[in-house]
Amino acid sequence: MVNREFTVENDPRILFGKRLAKIRKELGWTQEGLAIESGIARSYLSGIERGKRNIALINIYKLAQTLKIPVKELVDI
């Protein structure tokens, strides 16, 4: 879905995707490992990291729990 409300610089999906990919790599997780452990489909996780998905709260929470970080750290966008 095209969303004209945001630019590349301020689109929360893009900001979150970059943030997630950065933290995931820093903590030594592969995309596949994080997908399996969090119960989120690998293809969906890939879309989130590429800023293509409007991730909802429960999945944000699952990712934070799997990464063992506070939700607020993950959404520091």
Add this chain to the structure above:
Amino acid sequence: MVNREFTVENDPRILFGKRLAKIRKELGWTQEGLAIESGIARSYLSGIERGKRNIALINIYKLAQTLKIPVKELVDI
């Protein structure tokens, strides 16, 4: 939708709803005012605050922007 993964104590929808309602009131917003200003339907906002909705990132972002607080402060759950 019933979600058996969470209890009342750790359901992120309930935690977020309480957090949003607390911050909204502290900052002097009515539910109606916040709905209008953020462009989120009043009934949907009510459902979010009651922990019935799995709010997605773009709406979290819009609420934080309207309340003029960082996203991470709003999702400090």
